[in-house]
Amino acid sequence: MTYTVARQILRISRLKISQQRLIDNIDGWLFILPAVLGVLAFNFFPILLSLVASFTRWDAITRPEFIGLENYVTMFTRDTFFRITFRNTLFYVLGKIPFAVVLGLMLALLTNRRVLGINFFRTAYYTPVVTSTIAIGIVWTWILSGQFGVLNHFLARVGIDGPDWLADPAWAMIGVIIVSIWHDVGYPMVIYLAALQGIPEVLYEAAEIDGATYWQKTIHLTVPLISPATFFIVILQFISSFQIFGLIYIMTNGGPANSTNVYIYYLYQNAFAWWKMGYASALAWFLFLVIGAITLLQWKMQDRWVFYS
Amino acid sequence: MLQATNPSDKERSGESRTPAGAIPLSRRSLLKSLGVGGVSLWLGNLLAACSPPASRGSAPAAGEAAAQPVEEERVIEFMNWGAVEGTPLQAAIDAFSEATGIPVKVWPVPARYEDKMRTLLAAGTTPDVMRVNDDYVRGYTVKKQLTDLRPYIEASGLNEDDFFSFIYQFPMYEGGYWAWCLGNQPRVIFYNVDLFKEAGVELPPTEWNPNEGWTWDDFLETAQKLTKGEEQFGALVYHDTGYEQTFSINNGSPSGIYSEDGLRFTLADPEGVEAVQWCTDLTCVHNVQPTRGLLAQLNASQLFIGGKVAMVFTGSTTAIDFRNNITDFEWDIAPVPMRKKRFTEGSLIVFCIPRSAKHPDLGWQLLEWMTNQEMGELFASTRYFIPIRKSAAATLEPDGSPPNNVKLLAVANEYQTTVNFTENTERARQIYRPQLDLVYTCKESAETVLNQVRPEVEAALAGKF
Numbered sequence: 035m036t037y038t039v040a041r042q043i044l045r046i047s048r049l050k051i052s053q054q055r056l057i058d059n060i061d062g063w064l065f066i067l068p069a070v071l072g073v074l075a076f077n078f079f080p081i082l083l084s085l086v087a088s089f090t091r092w093d094a095i096t097r098p099e100f101i102g103l104e105n106y107v108t109m110f111t112r113d114t115f116f117r118i119t120f121r122n123t124l125f126y127v128l129g130k131i132p133f134a135v136v137l138g139l140m141l142a143l144l145t146n147r148r149v150l151g152i153n154f155f156r157t158a159y160y161t162p163v164v165t166s167t168i169a170i171g172i173v174w175t176w177i178l179s180g181q182f183g184v185l186n187h188f189l190a191r192v193g194i195d196g197p198d199w200l201a202d203p204a205w206a207m208i209g210v211i212i213v214s215i216w217h218d219v220g221y222p223m224v225i226y227l228a229a230l231q232g233i234p235e236v237l238y239e240a241a242e243i244d245g246a247t248y249w250q251k252t253i254h255l256t257v258p259l260i261s262p263a264t265f266f267i268v269i270l271q272f273i274s275s276f277q278i279f280g281l282i283y284i285m286t287n288g289g290p291a292n293s294t295n296v297y298i299y300y301l302y303q304n305a306f307a308w309w310k311m312g313y314a315s316a317l318a319w320f321l322f323l324v325i326g327a328i329t330l331l332q333w334k335m336q337d338r339w340v341f342y343s
Numbered sequence: 344m345l346q347a348t349n350p351s352d353k354e355r356s357g358e359s360r361t362p363a364g365a366i367p368l369s370r371r372s373l374l375k376s377l378g379v380g381g382v383s384l385w386l387g388n389l390l391a392a393c394s395p396p397a398s399r400g401s402a403p404a405a406g407e408a409a410a411q412p413v414e415e416e417r418v419i420e421f422m423n424w425g426a427v428e429g430t431p432l433q434a435a436i437d438a439f440s441e442a443t444g445i446p447v448k449v450w451p452v453p454a455r456y457e458d459k460m461r462t463l464l465a466a467g468t469t470p471d472v473m474r475v476n477d478d479y480v481r482g483y484t485v486k487k488q489l490t491d492l493r494p495y496i497e498a499s500g501l502n503e504d505d506f507f508s509f510i511y512q513f514p515m516y517e518g519g520y521w522a523w524c525l526g527n528q529p530r531v532i533f534y535n536v537d538l539f540k541e542a543g544v545e546l547p548p549t550e551w552n553p554n555e556g557w558t559w560d561d562f563l564e565t566a567q568k569l570t571k572g573e574e575q576f577g578a579l580v581y582h583d584t585g586y587e588q589t590f591s592i593n594n595g596s597p598s599g600i601y602s603e604d605g606l607r608f609t610l611a612d613p614e615g616v617e618a619v620q621w622c623t624d625l626t627c628v629h630n631v632q633p634t635r636g637l638l639a640q641l642n643a644s645q646l647f648i649g650g651k652v653a654m655v656f657t658g659s660t661t662a663i664d665f666r667n668n669i670t671d672f673e674w675d676i677a678p679v680p681m682r683k684k685r686f687t688e689g690s691l692i693v694f695c696i697p698r699s700a701k702h703p704d705l706g707w708q709l710l711e712w713m714t715n716q717e718m719g720e721l722f723a724s725t726r727y728f729i730p731i732r733k734s735a736a737a738t739l740e741p742d743g744s745p746p747n748n749v750k751l752l753a754v755a756n757e758y759q760t761t762v763n764f765t766e767n768t769e770r771a772r773q774i775y776r777p778q779l780d781l782v783y784t785c786k787e788s789a790e791t792v793l794n795q796v797r798p799e800v801e802a803a804l805a806g807k808f
Binding site (some may be wrong): 094096112113114145160180181182192201203306307308309 | 357457458461462464465483486488575634635637638640769770773774777778779781783784786799807808
């Protein structure tokens with residue numbers, strides 16, 4: 035009895051506190067209300083709408099027709115392009131992320147020195163990240179040209195007959211990956227740079243006293259201590275790489291022969307070329323689940339390799 | 344609905360406790376009022392922005408009735424892709440407004456026209472006249488988005504014999520007439536006269552002989568004579584997808600890419616396969632056509648303008664580009680080469696009156712005006728497109744600047760072929776066209792690729808996926 039009364043009092047007092055807190059914070063709520071409404075109207079509502087649309091057949095003109103799980107069934111049983119584009123996307127993701135992370139770390143190690151003009155190099159390496167994807171795509175299309183491209187010109191100088199990068203189905207995705215790494219590598223570099231500068235100097239001094247070489251310090255000290263940064267970079271890279279679109283749209287349009295047709299590009303084609311809004315929504319939700327599952331898995335596995343000092 | 348708050352309401356809410364009913368103004372209440380007011384204003388603006396324009400026939404509020412004109416404003420809203428200003432279309436619109444006193448408001452859509460069109464159709468907020476891609480006319484017709492123009496055509500007393508019949512019949516479907524073609528931009532062979540003379544090669548024919556002469560073999564032989572390694576190519580045919588229909592038809596295919604009912608993928612039939620292979624072999628076997636790799640860097644116009652290609656198969660609209668940019672050599676046009684017959688595909692200049700148009704009658708008045716003799720002559724004289732009216736197309740004459748053989752375009756209008764589009768063909772071509780890259784890059788034969796994709800393409804045509 036006493037326990038029940040005590041709980042009741044606690045509940046009322048919590049309610050009062052909660053109400054009081056709301057009253058106290060009303061000014062703040064009002065200030066953020068326009069932004070909250072904006073997010074609800076332009077983010078939350080469309081997301082919810084796309085979930086509903088994924089269970090419909092909808093051409094964006096006529097009324098959506100409810101078809102239950104048919105879009106999802108089609109995706110897994112009848113749509114060969116779903117498999118092709120998902121496979122291409124996985125190839126891109128697995129081809130890009132290891133290089134982007136390792137190169138980002140190498141650049142960070144290179145630029146983490148106190149030498150004259152280092153800020154210039156840091157800026158130069160980061161510049162592609164803030165450069166328009168459209169511009170990068172157009173310029174690299176020229177660089178990768180089989181006949182006139184600068185890359186093949188230099189390869190020819192060392193006796194290599196370069197491929198027709200973007201016109202050859204066997205090389206097109208590799209070409210896109212190269213461009214994508216060049217475009218994005220500045221971001222992991224900056225994150226790593228911040229992480230490297232957060233490592234106490236005293237740890238390196240102690241290691242040097244123990245006779246550690248540069249390589250040993252890097253492997254046994256630097257890499258573990260920047261593992262939270264690596265974890266952060268890998269998660270972000272997975273999320274963004276699964277959504278590769280801009281470079282594909284500019285450089286290859288998914289060709290040649292669907293060799294660079296990636297998941298989001300296929301989703302875009304379904305939505306805005308063939309006007310299959312319901313099916314495109316289903317594709318979007320499946321990708322959301324895949325990215326969510328991979329991120330969750332990475333989160334769960336961080337205990338095994340991420341070191342928080 | 345908002346209602347005035349009466350005193351008893353105030354009493355119940357306790358607001359009347361202050362003298363004379365005044366509400367004490369604190370910082371908090373002021374912020375609340377500003378916040379609520381601001382949010383209301385913002386939401387109001389948001390909803391207003393999303394709502395259709397006031398001129399779209401929404402009923403005026405009671406208090407506004409007196410302020411509105413009694414008669415509805417007669418303005419035609421006209422939507423076209425790209426710029427209209429400075430084009431012959433604008434001249435035709437201006438002439439219409441001057442003659443009828445009906446103003447025309449132009450909605451130019453510089454990019455992503457299809458997105459805009461779909462959105463307007465879905466919202467029911469369309470203009471009165473809309474440009475429509477000829478590929479999609481059937482799709483919009485099947486989805487019942489367009490106004491049937493047959494009653495207007497019948498009331499106008501237009502005679503089909505006055506028009507190029509193939510173009511005239513294009514918008515017909517299930518007894519209705521769902522769009523209106525102003526004209527056509529037929530595909531022909533553009534050639535560099537100087538390169539022919541330099542190589543001592545006989546110029547292509549000027550006449551459109553539907554049954555003989557200027558064959559595929561002649562074309563190949565000419566291209567070979569005009570090719571100089573990788574510096575200069577004799578021909579360019581497969582740079583875009585426009586060749587598929589023309590060359591398969593000219594190779595004896597009865598229907599081109601798709602069967603007449605739009606359910607079979609006839610490009611994969613022997614005539615179609617042979618046509619695709621022949622066009623590709625110009626690169627892979629005969630080396631007289633630029634590679635796809637080169638075409639990824641330089642488009643057909645750039646190659647022709649740069650004197651890198653001697654003959655290119657493209658639409659008549661390119662003539663405007665060539666006239667503006669070619670100053671250092673002479674060029675002209677010739678018929679498409681044939682094997683069993685000589686037809687060509689063109690881009691039709693099609694407009695529709697959407698079902699939700701506010702002024703369909705006025706919209707038709709404008710479209711009919713644009714097809715009259717005077718406007719037809721205007722379009723013909725500017726080479727903007729070849730008008731649908733035969734007598735207007737017949738006024739095409741050389742004007743001292745190329746192409747000299749401009750009358751050929753009017754003849755080409757008589758020998759038109761068009762793809763048998765359905766609402767599913769867009770999906771179908773997204774299946775087979777990327778796979779043709781394997782043929783274009785000389786890795787697979789047309790027969791292998793087209794037969795491989797055939798089941799999937801025909802499933803798409805049947806609407807199964």
